Amino acid sequence: MTEGSISNGNSNGHDNGSASQADPRIVDLIKSANGEMFTSLEYFPPRTEAGVENLYNRMDRMKENLSPLFTDVTWGAGGSTADLSMRLSLRARETGHVANLHLTCTNMEKDGDPIKGVHDALRAAHDGGIRNIVALRGDPPHGQDEWKASEGGFTCALDLVKYITKHYGKSFGIAVAGYPEGHPNAISEVESLNDLSESEKKRCSNFDGKLYVCKDEDYKKEMDYLKEKIDAGSDLIMTQMFFDVEIFIQFVKDCRAFGITCPIIPGLMCINAYPGFKKMAQFCKTRVPKALEETMESLKDDAAAVKSFGVEYGAEVCQALIDFGVDGLHFYTLNLEKVVYGITDKLGITNGLIEKSNENDASSMVAVGSAWARVGDIVKCTYGTGMVTEIRTDGVTVVEMTKWVLAYGQKPRAYLQSGQFKKLFV
Numbered sequence: 001m002t003e004g005s006i007s008n009g010n011s012n013g014h015d016n017g018s019a020s021q022a023d024p025r026i027v028d029l030i031k032s033a034n035g036e037m038f039t040s041l042e043y044f045p046p047r048t049e050a051g052v053e054n055l056y057n058r059m060d061r062m063k064e065n066l067s068p069l070f071t072d073v074t075w076g077a078g079g080s081t082a083d084l085s086m087r088l089s090l091r092a093r094e095t096g097h098v099a100n101l102h103l104t105c106t107n108m109e110k111d112g113d114p115i116k117g118v119h120d121a122l123r124a125a126h127d128g129g130i131r132n133i134v135a136l137r138g139d140p141p142h143g144q145d146e147w148k149a150s151e152g153g154f155t156c157a158l159d160l161v162k163y164i165t166k167h168y169g170k171s172f173g174i175a176v177a178g179y180p181e182g183h184p185n186a187i188s189e190v191e192s193l194n195d196l197s198e199s200e201k202k203r204c205s206n207f208d209g210k211l212y213v214c215k216d217e218d219y220k221k222e223m224d225y226l227k228e229k230i231d232a233g234s235d236l237i238m239t240q241m242f243f244d245v246e247i248f249i250q251f252v253k254d255c256r257a258f259g260i261t262c263p264i265i266p267g268l269m270c271i272n273a274y275p276g277f278k279k280m281a282q283f284c285k286t287r288v289p290k291a292l293e294e295t296m297e298s299l300k301d302d303a304a305a306v307k308s309f310g311v312e313y314g315a316e317v318c319q320a321l322i323d324f325g326v327d328g329l330h331f332y333t334l335n336l337e338k339v340v341y342g343i344t345d346k347l348g349i350t351n352g353l354i355e356k357s358n359e360n361d362a363s364s365m366v367a368v369g370s371a372w373a374r375v376g377d378i379v380k381c382t383y384g385t386g387m388v389t390e391i392r393t394d395g396v397t398v399v400e401m402t403k404w405v406l407a408y409g410q411k412p413r414a415y416l417q418s419g420q421f422k423k424l425f426v
C-alpha cells in the first residue's frame, strides 16, 4: 500500500488475530476515521470446500494488501448458505477482519418457529464476537415471484432491524440496503421517455428496447421506508450496485433531504465478465449509461479486454465518488481480486498490486444459491431438468439434460436464453 488517504488495517479497531475481543461497530469505525476514506470488501460463500479454502487464501491476501475497514459475507439467496456464511464470518474475525454478516428473513423458520433461524443466527454471531449485521429481507425463494412472509415471520427488513434492536440494543451495528434507482419491485415498465419527469429520466434504464423506471411517487415511498429502517435503529446504508455515479449522488442528496443522516456507502460491482455484468444489470434493472453499454457490447467476446475495461471504468466511477466525498468504497469482489487491485492501483491507493493478482482459482468461485444460474447449477426448463455446463458470452446457457419431459426433445443438451429456465436449489 502506498501512502494514500485510505485508512489501514490498524485503524479498524480490531486486534488482529484475537477472537476474544468483540468487533467494533462499523459506524463507530467510520466516525473515528475522521473523514479518512476506506475500502471494504464483500465475498460470497462458494459452493465447494475447495472454493472455501481458496476464498480463505484470497481473503487473507486482500486483507494484507488492502486493509479493508470491514469485510462482508453474503447470506445465500433463500438462506441457502446460513451455516457457511456464519463460518466464513467467524473465520474472518479470527483472522483480523471486522466481519459484516448479511442476514435475510427468507426461509428462517426452524423447529416450527418462523423466526428461530434469525434468533439462532444472531445469537451465534454475537457469541462469536461479530457486532455488525446487514439486515435484509432477501429475495423470494426460488420458484416464487413475490416475496411472502411465512406465518408469524418477518415481512421486511424493517421487522428484522426492529427485532435486532429490541433484543440487542446497540450491541450490533446494523446496516440496511439502499437502492439509488429504487428496489426492483418498485421499478416498472413505461411506454416512452416523454411520459417521464426530469428525475425519472435520469433514473430510467433500458433493456431490450423497453424502458424501466422507479416513478417519482414510488421513489418517495422507497425513501420514506428507508428512513423508517434507519429510525428503527440502523446506522448505515449500503447501496445496491449502480453504474451511473450521478444516480448515487442524487440518492445521497435525496436521503439527506428526507432526514437520513447516517453514512451511505456506495456498493461497487466489479465488472469482471460480460455475462455476469449483463445478467446482474438486468436482474437489478440497473441503469447502464449508453457509453458503458456500447463498450461492453464491443468487448463482449474478449474476456481479458472486459476485465481491463472493468478496471478503467471502476477507477473512473471511484474517482468521481471520491471527488463527491464518500466515506469509503465498498467493493463487491465476486470473490476475485484482479479488478479490485487494478482499481486501487489506478486510484493511487496501492501500487502494482494488479501484477500480483492471482485468479487461477476463479473456477472454484461459484456461488451457492446465486440469483442466476452458473456452471454446475441444476436448472429446470420446459423440456425438463439438467445441469448448466457453459454460459456463453452472448448469454446462451448450455444445459446438459438429465431428465426430459417432452418426448420430441431427446437431445443431450439444450441451448437456452435467460428466462427460459429456472434454477433449482438442490
Ligand SMILES: Cc1cc2nc3c(=O)[nH]c(=O)nc-3n(C[C@H](O)[C@H](O)[C@H](O)COP(=O)(O)OP(=O)(O)OC[C@H]3O[C@@H](n4cnc5c(N)ncnc54)[C@H](O)[C@@H]3O)c2cc1C
Residues within 6 Å of the ligand: 073, 074, 075, 076, 077, 078, 079, 102, 103, 104, 134, 135, 136, 137, 138, 139, 140, 155, 156, 157, 158, 176, 177, 178, 183, 184, 185, 186, 221, 222, 225, 238, 239, 240, 241, 267
Ligand atoms: C447491500 C446489499 C446487500 C445484499 N445482500 C444480500 C445477501 O447477502 N443475500 C441475499 O439473499 N440478498 C441480498 N441482497 C438483496 C436483497 O435481499 C434484495 O434486494 C431483496 O429483494 C430486498 O431486500 P431489502 O432488505 O432491501 O428489503 P426491504 O427493505 O424489506 O425492502 C424490499 C422492498 O419492499 C418495500 N417495502 C418493504 N416493506 C415496506 C413497508 N413496510 N413499507 C413500504 N415499503 C416496504 C421496500 O420499499 C422495497 O421496495 C442485498 C442487497 C443489497 C443492496
